[in-house]
Amino acid sequence: xxxxxxxxxxxxxxxxxxxxxxxxxxxxxxxxxxxxxxxxxxxxxxxxxxxxxxxxxxxxxxxxxxxxxxxxxxxxxxxxxxxxxxxxxxxxxxxxxxxxxxxxxxxxxxxxxxxxxxxxxxxxxxxxxxxxxxxxxxxxxxxxxxxxxxxxxxxxxxxxxxxxxxxxxxxxxxxxxxxxxxxxxxxxxxxxxxxxxxxxxxxxxxxxxxxxxxxxxxxxxxxxxxxxxxxxxxxxxxxxxxxxxxxxxxxxxxxxxxxxxxxxxxxxxxxxxxxxxxxxxxxxxxxxxxxxxxxxxxxxxxxxxxxxxxxxxxxxxxxxxxxxxxxxxxxxxxxxxxxxxxxxxxxxxxxxxxxxxxxxxxxxxxxxxxxxxxxxxxxxxxxxxxxxxxxxxxxxxxxxxxxxxxxxxxxxxxxxxxxxxxxxxxxxxxxxxxxxxxxxxxxxxxxxxxxxxxxxxxxxxxxxxxxxxxxxxxxxxxxxxxxxxxxxxxxxxxxxxxxxxxxxxxxxxxxxxxxxxxxxxxxxxxxxxxxxxxxxxxxxxxxxxxxxxxxxxxxxxxxxxxxxxxxxxxxxxxxxxxxxxxxxxxxxxxxx
Amino acid sequence: xxxxxxxxxxxxxxxxxxxxxxxxxxxxxxxxxxxxxxxxxxxxxxxxxxxxxxxxxxxxxxxxxxxxxxxxxxxxxxxxxxxxxxxxxxxxxxxxxxxxxxxxxxxxxxxxxxxxxxxxxxxxxxxxxxxxxxxxxxxxxxxxxxxxxxxxxxxxxxxxxxxxxxxxxxxxxxxxxxxxxxxx
Numbered sequence: 001x002x003x004x005x006x007x008x009x010x011x012x013x014x015x016x017x018x019x020x021x022x023x024x025x026x027x028x029x030x031x032x033x034x035x036x037x038x039x040x041x042x043x044x045x046x047x048x049x050x051x052x053x054x055x056x057x058x059x060x061x062x063x064x065x066x067x068x069x070x071x072x073x074x075x076x077x078x079x080x081x082x083x084x085x086x087x088x089x090x091x092x093x094x095x096x097x098x099x100x101x102x103x104x105x106x107x108x109x110x111x112x113x114x115x116x117x118x119x120x121x122x123x124x125x126x127x128x129x130x131x132x133x134x135x136x137x138x139x140x141x142x143x144x145x146x147x148x149x150x151x152x153x154x155x156x157x158x159x160x161x162x163x164x165x166x167x168x169x170x171x172x173x174x175x176x177x178x179x180x181x182x183x184x185x186x187x188x189x190x191x192x193x194x195x196x197x198x199x200x201x202x203x204x205x206x207x208x209x210x211x212x213x214x215x216x217x218x219x220x221x222x223x224x225x226x227x228x229x230x231x232x233x234x235x236x237x238x239x240x241x242x243x244x245x246x247x248x249x250x251x252x253x254x255x256x257x258x259x260x261x262x263x264x265x266x267x268x269x270x271x272x273x274x275x276x277x278x279x280x281x282x283x284x285x286x287x288x289x290x291x292x293x294x295x296x297x298x299x300x301x302x303x304x305x306x307x308x309x310x311x312x313x314x315x316x317x318x319x320x321x322x323x324x325x326x327x328x329x330x331x332x333x334x335x336x337x338x339x340x341x342x343x344x345x346x347x348x349x350x351x352x353x354x355x356x357x358x359x360x361x362x363x364x365x366x367x368x369x370x371x372x373x374x375x376x377x378x379x380x381x382x383x384x385x386x387x388x389x390x391x392x393x394x395x396x397x398x399x400x401x402x403x404x405x406x407x408x409x410x411x412x413x414x415x416x417x418x419x420x421x422x423x424x425x426x427x428x429x430x431x432x433x434x435x436x437x438x439x440x441x442x443x444x445x446x447x448x449x450x451x452x453x454x455x456x457x458x459x460x461x462x463x464x465x466x467x468x469x470x471x472x473x474x475x476x477x478x479x480x481x482x483x484x485x486x487x488x489x490x491x492x493x494x495x496x497x498x499x500x501x502x503x504x505x506x507x508x509x510x511x512x513x514x515x516x517x518x519x520x521x522x523x524x525x526x527x528x529x530x531x532x533x534x535x536x537x538x539x540x541x542x543x544x545x546x547x548x549x550x551x552x553x554x555x556x557x558x559x560x561x562x563x564x565x566x567x568x569x570x571x572x573x574x575x576x577x578x579x580x581x582x583x584x585x586x587x588x589x590x591x592x
Numbered sequence: 593x594x595x596x597x598x599x600x601x602x603x604x605x606x607x608x609x610x611x612x613x614x615x616x617x618x619x620x621x622x623x624x625x626x627x628x629x630x631x632x633x634x635x636x637x638x639x640x641x642x643x644x645x646x647x648x649x650x651x652x653x654x655x656x657x658x659x660x661x662x663x664x665x666x667x668x669x670x671x672x673x674x675x676x677x678x679x680x681x682x683x684x685x686x687x688x689x690x691x692x693x694x695x696x697x698x699x700x701x702x703x704x705x706x707x708x709x710x711x712x713x714x715x716x717x718x719x720x721x722x723x724x725x726x727x728x729x730x731x732x733x734x735x736x737x738x739x740x741x742x743x744x745x746x747x748x749x750x751x752x753x754x755x756x757x758x759x760x761x762x763x764x765x766x767x768x769x770x771x772x773x774x775x776x
Binding site for chain 1 (some may be wrong): 599600601602604607627628630631632633634635636637638640641642643644645647648649651664669687690694713717718721722723725726734735737738739740742743744745746747748750751753754756757765
């Protein structure tokens with residue numbers, strides 16, 4: 001029997017980026033806010049100081065900062081006629097855990113989506129005709145536009161101190177930036193980071209081929225910075241231990257380095273860590289959330305009543321909690337009805353590894369930050385004519401190598417034995433002279449009728465609740481897209497003077513064991529029609545108006561960029577709607 | 593284990609092999625710790641063999657895999673190579689046996705020999721390249737071999753210096769051997 005706690009105005013589920021943003025915005029508006037976080041509290045100074053945090057085995061290989069699958073995991077299958085099996089240890093993506101969420105151990109690549117990404121179906125249908133889209137592709141417009149989100153992108157970039165070169169300020173194209181980006185109201189708060197040899201060479205080769213390379217927008221500081229909340233960040237030291245690691249130098253934008261120092265000092269904010277929300281409670285009508293139930297680390301069950309519930313866990317946990325709380329109609333891919341679980345997507349990533357002459361090239365790959373690198377955007381979104389290529393979507397590509405950590409990054413040419421004297425010699429010869437940009441081709445993944453999330457019929461979590469089940473495979477459109485992009489990407493490395501360029505195309509079937517970013521998206525998507533979306537354009541649940549659902553679970557499909565910038569912009573957009581519209585007249589904000 | 597790690601990463605005139613780098617010590621410690629017991633992994637059944645894309649579904653922990661794998665390897669060697677365990681074979685014989693295991697030609701009776709070998713190919717280089725505090729990469733030999741500076745942490749003075757070899761020796765979490773003062 002759950003013990004009942006005193007009621008709060010707002011209960012926030014998950015204290016990562018969006019939970020921290022919403023907690024701060026709503027506490028600043030005077031509401032009494034509690035955040036309930038499944039994982040531990042994390043502080044920079046005590047949890048990942050520079051003296052021991054750069055430990056590749058502990059953090060990268062053994063996943064110190066991530067959720068343990070023993071706590072909860074997912075099941076996975078490629079096709080609807082297969083039996084899904086549990087992910088017993090992480091591979092394709094890395095669910096975060098703990099205060100700060102993925103913001104602790106991300107690379108801090110801070111992109112905006114293209115204006116056309118938000119009106120995707122309309123845009124593509126107008127340009128190419130409806131028949132150009134694959135029949136089972138279920139892409140939708142978002143219900144919000146780039147121009148509406150622009151002030152919120154801006155706000156997040158200034159919160160984070162994003163380092164970058166603007167390419168389009170109020171419609172004026174600026175040399176050296178991304179000419180394809182939507183118009184921004186002002187430049188980035190900080191200049192771009194310094195670029196190491198490999199990225200510089202990539203940019204030169206790209207420019208010679210007629211492209212317009214630009215520095216990747218980075219949440220790693222190019223200089224000391226004080227954000228609008230008064231929190232100070234230090235300059236990045238290019239230590240090469242960014243993604244999978246916490247930054248001990250206060251140089252990577254995270255909730256810890258931008259918001260939490262202010263939030264924890266607010267008297268109307270409190271948090272519970274190591275406490276997992278197991279259910280969003282509804283009243284008898286099923287149309288109103290009454291709060292949440294959670295279990296603390298001793299196994300005690302608590303009920304936290306609240307007037308407003310913010311669901312801000314990781315993508316698929318949002319979807320799972322909605323299903324377990326019986327909120328919204330579960331998606332049924334056969335009947336093509338229901339909304340919770342539909343339009344689930346990931347990212348279409350591929351890698352190109354290049355081997356250069358060791359006598360002539362010393363790249364020092366260990367000198368890097370998480371969001372370092374030079375990119376091109378010619379092949380993203382609808383920045384190029386898709387008519388002749390026969391697919392839709394695209395992605396940015398770049399020499400964005402984040403590290404030279406030797407367990408992960410010791411590339412050897414194809415044909416090298418996997419062990420023994422020849423392997424050892426090849427590792428030694430190529431370490432300094434190879435380029436391995438990891439997620440170098442960062443392609444979109446559009447949504448399909450048979451890619452979705454529901455509850456698993458067999459496997460359970462430690463509380464006996466069904467695990468979320470992922471049904472996902474690559475479709476021909478994405479395979480074609482990836483081949484086209486990977487070939488273009490490889491040409492640039494050829495032009496850099498590589499003696500051997502090895503392309504690893506992304507191929508079906510989708511493989512749950514191979515890391516492909518943690519950018520799971522969709523499953524509780526935003527939109528304009530309650531029949532095909534779970535939340536409205538303000539991220540408000542159609543069925544339960546005092547529930548708002550943050551995060552990439554709201555993306556109707558994924559674009560060819562890292563999602564955090566858009567996730568955070570949506571959070572600010574939603575927070576404004578709650579404060580300025582919802583609180584004045586609590587109820588459904590959109591009459592659909 | 594020491595014989596195996598020295599074939600996976602053999603010594604050469606410049607750099608010690610897996611044995612002198614401490615890879616067997618590393619693996620021993622790892623197997624005794626959370627990794628060995630698959631702590632944190634999802635361990636609830638049913639255990640069903642799925643497709644390659646669905647990932648490993650074995651109920652064996654790494655410690656159990658090594659225990660069975662090492663015993664299986666010795667049994668295989670004794671049966672095929674005149675009663676000698678793996679450690680008493682010549683280096684060439686050892687390489688031949690490991691190549692047969694890798695190719696799936698050598699089978700052990702109670703454990704997937706290839707799965708055991710895949711674990712070795714993951715764990716031995718981890719011992720060679722992880723921070724020396726974990727017991728391998730003794731005196732940072734793996735890092736010195738490739739020129740990885742370890743946890744030097746601040747490269748603001750070198751990020752602009754393109755195509756120049758980074759000149760400073762590596763540093764580990766525990767510092768460096770030559771920092772230790774000998775006390776008589």
